[in-house]
Amino acid sequence: GDSVTQMEGPVTLSEEAFLTINCTYTATGYPSLFWYVQYPGEGLQLLLKATKADDKGSNKGFEATYRKETTSFHLEKGSVQVSDSAVYFCAIYFQGGSEKLVFGKGTKLTVNP
């Protein structure tokens, strides 16, 4: 079945450091890909998405590119801020397949000043 493998955390960085959180997936066909973020004390919210190969999703300085050949959707940010401290979840959705969001385990990011 569909599955998502996400880089395990926790990840601790200094402010202005470069961030990469790896995400790979297994699915039959070509799912849509998502990154969700959960800030402390808040619900999950959609950060960015990509619906087809080579699409790049971006938001709040974060980017991720849909790589069909490597079945990956790695999250990157060039310069993290303390306010980016949160838990990040990679997810896939395959219409015509499982037809539900399938999530990774989440990666906790802490950014220190």
Place this chain on the structure above:
Amino acid sequence: SAVISQKPSRDICQRGTSLTIQCQVDSQVTMMFWYRQQPGQSLTLIATANQGSEATYESGFVIDKFPISRPNLTFSTLTVSNMSPEDSSIYLCSAGDTHTEAFFGQGTRLTVV
């Protein structure tokens, strides 16, 4: 966007008892979902709450253990029945017009002792 309010935010319950979690949306939505996040695991879809009909459960989840109600387009409840310590998890409500355009509540952290 929709605002999702979930109650209670946390609870500690005795084994063998039941807990009902409420989810209120500030606008009418087509779909409402219930997820479970066990410690160190990813979010797993329990069921889709259907207005006016029985919920649609995912493999591994049954109505007797997780009865769900959805009396209207803005409200749903999830009951965790006959609880055991293995039911200790975070339970999340999600609501929106599609799976991938859904918003999440802050979750209910349940501890069964």
